Amino acid sequence: MTIVGVPTEVKKDEYRVGLRPVGAEILTKDGHDVYIQAGAGMGCGYDDAMYEAVGATILPTAEDIWAVADMIVKVKEPQPQEVALIKNGQTVFTYFHFAADKDLTLGCLERGCISVAYETLTDDHGTLPLLTPMSEIAGKLSIQEGAKYLERPQGGRGILLGGVPGVDVGRVLVLGGGVVGTCAARVAAGMGADVVIMDINIDRMRHLDEWMPSNCRTIFSDPEAIREHLAWADLVIGAVLIPGAKAPSLVSETDLDYMNPGSVIVDVAIDQGGCVETAKVTTHSDPIYTVKDVVHYCVGNMPGAVARTSTQALTNATMPWVRKLASSSADKLASVDHHFANAINTNRGTLTNLPVAEAHDLPFEPLTV
Ligand SMILES: NC(=O)c1ccc[n+]([C@@H]2O[C@H](COP(=O)([O-])OP(=O)(O)OC[C@H]3O[C@@H](n4cnc5c(N)ncnc54)[C@H](O)[C@@H]3O)[C@@H](O)[C@H]2O)c1
Structure with a gap:
């Protein structure tokens, strides 16, 4: 006993x-x-x-x-x-x-x-196995939060991710196609957004290409492709991980100049230091701040919200x-x-x-x- x-x-x-x-x-x-x-x-x-x-x-x-x-x-x-x-x-x-x-x-x-x-x-x-469920939740939640902060009264561009007939859908860039990234992409695609997942693992992208819906595609992650897609995206999700190491910095402060004012970054990888140079950890009570007109959401314990x-x-x-x-x-x-x-x-x-x-x-x- x-x-x-x-x-x-x-x-x-x-x-x-x-x-x-x-x-x-x-x-x-x-x-x-x-x-x-x-x-x-x-x-x-x-x-x-x-x-x-x-x-x-x-x-x-x-x-x-x-x-x-x-x-x-x-x-x-x-x-x-x-x-x-x-x-x-x-x-x-x-x-x-x-x-x-x-x-x-x-x-x-x-x-x-x-x-x-x-x-x-x-x-x-x-x-x-005891970490995966929390990554699944953070991934799904990242789109829910990102969609909210894209609303104009919250500081965002005023974009509805799913669009409406006659109006273009929102664009979501997901950096990292692991557990967080896949869950984020699936929710964003389900809402009707146009989704790009970037990763460096080609086998992983092959798998995603086969299983993800048609409004979600994969692109190899390199600095040029990232810059190009920062200009394209309304919402960027940071979801990279190098196990045991600090997250690689994929978006520099200068790169924010490529983004549209009112775009949103949700850096889920913030618990490993973040993959965006300007990311710093925030809390549920004070979740966002703005740098160069880009809204940053960097909550370290996202699953706690749900x-x-x-x-x-x-x-x-x-x-x-x-x-x-x-x-x-x-x-x-x-x-x-x-x-x-x-x-x-x-x-x-x-x-x-x-x-x-x-x-x-x-x-x-x-x-x-
Ligand atoms: N903030 C939170 O509340 C919260 C909750 C859960 C997980 N997380 C964090 O989210 C991050 C992702 O977790 P995960 O479970 O999805 O990890 P994962 O290992 O399943 O996926 C990470 C992916 O990143 C890819 N990657 C590595 N380097 C890359 C690069 N340069 N460009 C593009 N892709 C690259 C890998 O190939 C892999 O597919 C981790 O830092 C994790 O700790 C945060």
Whole structure:
């Protein structure tokens, strides 16, 4: 039996929760004790009574949850006030993004927890199954947000992406045809826009050409093609990724001169530094700013805006692992499943993820289980 604790997220503008009531129901039926912080699910429509009805216990404070639990399940990386509550040997299953935060890395090492990171759990297809759902959401949302900021009262050109009979449709340039880019392009094409996806992976573009609708085409990404299409586009989506590295800068400040006033850039890749030189991270409460008459939307945690959909998508992917982890232990799971072992970033005071160790120039110790 494991004691599972779910705290309320404390990061700004974060409304998701790490476990839905149905997850609590499954865990209690498996024989575990589930403790939920009061109000933890309220931001995405799950009230305390829904958790209590399936056998979970509600506790008033974060301190209570972190103190009672063997295993914490949450969403965002622990914030400083949460790091202070971590117990030695406690398993913490959440997004960490350690490479971007040395203080968090040192904090988790000092607290001696087992940090099981959603973002580094792998699968046989070479993807990151606990990250993909959030990329899908950010991709789809990027068009919804881009369409909104193209509206004149929001500062945009006053363009309706789908057009109307007798009036041309909007034009969308998607930089990067991976998970985010494909989802963005599909929504934009579905709205009737004229869509261009740029990538450098020809096999990927071959696949997209075969599967995407006819109002969506692919173009090889190089500086000349990008400049040409910046002048063409009403809406540009930044969706490139070089795994483990800072996003490549594809649009310089000077390149903005090619764009029409009131055009919109949604740089989804902002969480990796952004692929537009003028991009800087923004929040849901203050999502846009304008440079050279081009509206920039650069929210670092886009899925948080659609907290209910995001919670459902995230927990659909994490729940099988929460269940396995609660019924076994991180050590045992890691010894039989190398994909799970890849998720363990810190283990009782040792740093077991090489890229994180390299990013912060800290000693790396391979996981021994
Ligand atoms: N802001 C948010 O809330 C949020 C949410 C989810 C994901 N993201 C970010 O979105 C970005 C994309 O994620 P993904 O899951 O789609 O990655 P992905 O790996 O599925 O796709 C990235 C694509 O970029 C392409 N690419 C690389 N260099 C390129 C270049 N120079 N020109 C054109 N294409 C290039 C790759 O070939 C690949 O197809 C990542 O930085 C990810 O972290 C942000």
